[in-house]
Amino acid sequence: MVLPEMLGFQPYETFQLLIETGGVDRTNTLLIAACDAYARRGKPTHPEMEQFEALAGRLFPTAGPQARAKGAAILGRAELLSPALERLVVDNIGEDLIPFLEAATALSDQTMLDIIARYDVPACATLAGRADLSNVVLAKLFQMNSRKVYRALAGNEHIAPRGAYLSALARSAQMDHLVAEALGRRDDFDAALLAPAFFDLSDAHRVKVIHAFANRTTPVAPIARTIEQLSVATAELTKALMKLFSENRRPEVTRLLAQITGLDEVRCGQIAHDVTGASLFVILRAFGATAYDGLKVLIHATSHDSERSKALADYATLFGTVSSESMAYLMGAWRGEVNLLELAKPQYQPFTQPSRRTAAQLAPAHNPVVEQAIEAR
Structure with a gap:
């Protein structure tokens, strides 16, 4: 079957008819072709995106598991995805979810919050390393009781260690030496706060902790x-x-x-x-x-x-x-x-x-x- 140049932007009734008159095999073919055409489109207009959303929303539920995963992987490479399309990708991409989250140039807050709500630790750790995290998303990530997530947050230099974030990272460093090491590598984190993890740090970072107390007044210690x-x-x-x-x-x-x-x-x-x-x-x-x-x-x-x-x-x-x-x-x-x-x-x-x-x-x-x-x- 030869599809038009841009499948998703032809009259929707045409594809509805193709879906209804064919079986799962035809649906699988249509889904992969439609996702490929959309991914090649570049940046679509708003009406084009809405039209493709309607088509994809009809195709994904009726296609087979392998076709859904393949279609989602192809769609994930598109230049621009709406929150609804992001959700289709996340729900269907399967084992390629982590590469998608790493490579996506932009993700909506809602998509990230949905992933966090599932408590998918590897996926959340991947999100924690992204540069485009809003305060809403960050707050949810910091609420997770996961060392893997905190290690990613500690290594993410796009997150300014201030306020509640500073406190959470400093507490985590006391319990996890990998968090402490990640913070020790940062120039924007006060290394003095790594003092409780001193003996878990590398040699260079131990000296860095001491340097952080140079020319500095401290409260009086009980000792x-x-x-x-x-x-x-x-x-x-x-x-x-x-x-x-x-x-x-x-x-x-x-x-x-x-x-x-x-x-x-x-x-x-x-x-x-x-x-x-x-x-x-x-x-x-x-x-x-x-x-x-x-x-x-x-x-x-x-x-x-x-x-x-x-x-x-x-x-x-x-x-x-x-x-x-x-x-x-x-x-x-x-x-x-x-x-x-x-x-x-x-x-x-x-x-x-x-x-x-x-x-x-x-x-x-x-x-x-x-x-x-x-x-x-």
Whole structure:
């Protein structure tokens, strides 16, 4: 059977007659041909779209399953679909739904809300990665109790992390390390809010969390009073840690850290065996260690030694820009004692925006503090 140049825009009665006088096979053929003709049409006029909607609405219910899926896949490639046509595609495309949702240049809110209402997690996760999400759709996605959806939301840089969205993402990061890692890769997310997930993060993102506390006032952490009582013995603490690390007595380091921080021994064991030094830096700075003393401990505790590792220069900078109070607050987050969302308040924003060049301002070999610490170790 040879169809006219644009099947969907011929008199509707013609196709009604073809449908009524043929069986399922003819309906299948008509459906696929009609969808192909519409997809090739480009951008149709409103009357043309209405005419095709009427035809498609008659053909899809009476065609066979394979023809419906094939027709929907073809129709999904059309330049412009009305909400009614989107619904036909979504309802009939079967296993090609995810590719359709990924490739569609536009989707109506109603179509997306219908998909969310079905609680189809893979489809909703695909929607969560789109750039054209309205606040109505976003609100529904954030209400879903799905890690897969939250991982997609966390990685979607078209979603500004503000207000309720910020709170939801920060809470999710505490429960899912993949959400935390996705947020750690973003420049528009306050990395300080990832403090509870610190030990689930990559090495680079742990340092990024610390950098987020630079030049920043924080609320007073409950542990601050304990640290204040011990800070008079900071020199003795750094000396003891340096000795234990130099003799590779990490189990004893673990017990010492548990005594002074109140963290459980499992967590303290992670700190004692953290060869990057990021978590140990937090402890050292919280207890008031200077760059000179702190770097001597880090050199013995980590793999950053005579190679003049760039990390040492980075830590030397952080000792100067990160306050003891802010690291005590970060420790408080590890202990579950603080509400990190307080950091979103204006009075707790960084004084200056962090510079990507900060860590590179002094090469390790030319940083005098690093040189002195290496010589004195």
